[in-house]
Amino acid sequence: MKETLIQRIKEGIKDMCYIWAKEMRSTITDEGVLIFFLLVPILYPLLYSWAYSNEVVQEVPVAVVDLSHSHQSRQFIRNFDASPNTKVAYYCNSVDEASQLVGKQVVHGIIYFPEDFQERTMRMEKTHVGVYCDMALMLTYKAIYQTAQAVASEMNAGIQIAISGNQTNREDEIQTQPLAFDEVEVFNPTGGYGSFLIPCVLILIIQQTLLLGIGLGAGTARESNRYRDLVPVSRHYNGIFRIVLGKSLAYFMIYSVIAAYLTIIVPRLFGYTSLLSGGPLLALMVPYILACIFFGMMLSCLVRYRENVILLVVFTSIPFLFLAGISWPQSNMPGVWRGIATLIPSTFGVRGFVRLNTMGASLADIRLEYQALWIQTTVYFFITCLVYRFQIISARNHANERIQILKEKAKAVRMRKEAEQSV
Numbered sequence: 001m002k003e004t005l006i007q008r009i010k011e012g013i014k015d016m017c018y019i020w021a022k023e024m025r026s027t028i029t030d031e032g033v034l035i036f037f038l039l040v041p042i043l044y045p046l047l048y049s050w051a052y053s054n055e056v057v058q059e060v061p062v063a064v065v066d067l068s069h070s071h072q073s074r075q076f077i078r079n080f081d082a083s084p085n086t087k088v089a090y091y092c093n094s095v096d097e098a099s100q101l102v103g104k105q106v107v108h109g110i111i112y113f114p115e116d117f118q119e120r121t122m123r124m125e126k127t128h129v130g131v132y133c134d135m136a137l138m139l140t141y142k143a144i145y146q147t148a149q150a151v152a153s154e155m156n157a158g159i160q161i162a163i164s165g166n167q168t169n170r171e172d173e174i175q176t177q178p179l180a181f182d183e184v185e186v187f188n189p190t191g192g193y194g195s196f197l198i199p200c201v202l203i204l205i206i207q208q209t210l211l212l213g214i215g216l217g218a219g220t221a222r223e224s225n226r227y228r229d230l231v232p233v234s235r236h237y238n239g240i241f242r243i244v245l246g247k248s249l250a251y252f253m254i255y256s257v258i259a260a261y262l263t264i265i266v267p268r269l270f271g272y273t274s275l276l277s278g279g280p281l282l283a284l285m286v287p288y289i290l291a292c293i294f295f296g297m298m299l300s301c302l303v304r305y306r307e308n309v310i311l312l313v314v315f316t317s318i319p320f321l322f323l324a325g326i327s328w329p330q331s332n333m334p335g336v337w338r339g340i341a342t343l344i345p346s347t348f349g350v351r352g353f354v355r356l357n358t359m360g361a362s363l364a365d366i367r368l369e370y371q372a373l374w375i376q377t378t379v380y381f382f383i384t385c386l387v388y389r390f391q392i393i394s395a396r397n398h399a400n401e402r403i404q405i406l407k408e409k410a411k412a413v414r415m416r417k418e419a420e421q422s423v
Contacts, residue, residue: 012242019246027213027250030220032306036213041205041258048201049270055192057139061089061107063098070118072155076129079151080111085143095132108134109144121159139193187358188273195273195358200326202262203353206255206289207346208317211296214251215309218300240385240392244297251293259285263353275360283363284352287373291345294380301387324350348372 027033062080066073081088089107092098098110112130120127131148133141188195263281267274303309322328323341330338341347352369355361363370 012239015239016242016246016249019243020249023217023247023250024253026217026220027254030217032216033213033220036209036216037254037258040212041209041262045198045202045205045262045266046269049194049198049266049272052139052192052194052198053270054139055194056085057143058084059087060085060109060140060143061087062109062111062144063090063092063101063107064088065092065095065098065110065112067115068113068117070113072118072121073113076113076151076155077111079154080147083147083150086147095130098132102132102134105134108137108140111148142193194270197327198267198270198272199354199357200321200324200350202266203288203350204317204321204324204346205262206259207292207295207320207344207349208313209258210251210255210289210292211299211313212309214293214296215300215303215313216306218303219306219309240389243388243392244294244381244384247297248290248293251296252289255289255293256285259289263357267357273358276357280356280361280363280366284349284356284366284370284373287370287377288345288349288352291373291376291380292349294377294384295345297384298380298387301391320344320346321350323347326350326354342372343376345373345376348376 027037064077066077077088080086086109088111090098090101092101092110095110095112098107098112101107102110110130110132112132114128114130117127117129129148129152131145133144135141263285264274264276299312302312323333323337323344324347325333325341333341348369352366352373355366355369
């Protein structure tokens with residue numbers, strides 16, 4: 001009995017190594033999988049980080065449409081132009097004329113003053129300044145919008161002082177700013193968009209490229225199979241755990257290197273905030289990569305053709321980024337979306353990595369994310385095993401059907417020969 005058990009264990013390990021080697025060979029020889037597993041994770045972060053490497057932009061050109069031609073509108077324009085972040089580049093007679101400049105990318109925003117801008121202020125009525133921004137690049141949008149907001153707040157304070165009738169400067173200060181404060185961004189000292197966004201994108205890239213690569217490999221396996229089976233009929237594929245572990249081992253080895261490159265090298269290349277230490281990072285990345293692998297293997301059962309994976313995965317990148325709770329606060333998410341977010345590995349991977357990398361947290365501080373990733377790894381592992389069990393049964397049924405068809409054909413040929421001989 002012991003010898004039989006030992007032999008089965010040895011056979012399982014050999015088959016697992018065979019499947020691992022075959023999966024590694026398929027990754028190297030399949031150009032599509034190679035692109036998603038190597039080329040995209042290496043080059044895309046560099047391109048994305050380079051686009052936001054400046055963190056902030058200065059002298060963003062803006063067009064002004066001033067229909068008021070009043071003292072207050074000119075004061076607003078002077079203060080707006082004095083900011084280091086923006087520059088009044090053109091004066092236009094209409095919004096349509098300014099929109100053409102935005103369309104040609106000559107300017108990245110429009111400041112619009114209606115005709116009654118100053119008159120409404122003099123009548124103690126609320127007036128408006130129209131701010132239109134080009135959303136193609138978030139850095140320019142941020143510079144234009146925040147500068148306009150700061151200038152408007154300063155002018156509001158001036159109007160309050162003018163109508164207050166205060167006698168001293170101290171009274172003016174108390175009225176416009178009762179509580180003095182200095183705004184300091186603790187975990188993003190530059191206030192830059194790159195330091196805020198890039199860590200989230202780097203972790204999301206691991207998940208999305210894994211889903212794309214695994215799905216593409218599954219589509220290739222089905223297309224090369226006569227009956228569109230995910231698991232081929234072979235003596236090496238005679239067991240669920242050896243299949244799942246063999247495939248996942250190949251993916252894990254590749255992405256251990258990719259994850260180290262994305263989380264350690266890329267942030268340091270572009271000078272982003274990085275407060276990481278080796279132990280907590282390793283503890284987070286192991287369950288995250290495993291959860292992404294088993295999540296991708298589970299979803300690969302839906303891929304019938306290679307092209308399907310592009311339709312299934314690519315469009316989910318932006319929703320998954322929002323569901324992580326970084327740009328869309330968790331407190332403002334509806335309960336349904338919070339529930340959906342708990343099913344996605346990137347949700348806890350992004351939150352844990354941002355806390356480790358940007359906030360200098362310890363492993364104890366991300367205990368919730370760490371435990372959630374291990375729960376996802378376990379759940380998705382067993383679901384993947386069930387999926388591959390179903391695929392093995394399907395492959396065996398198709399093999400039995402082929403055998404039965406061959407037997408019937410052989411029987412028909414034999415009967416025909418016997419009939420010919422009897423004649």
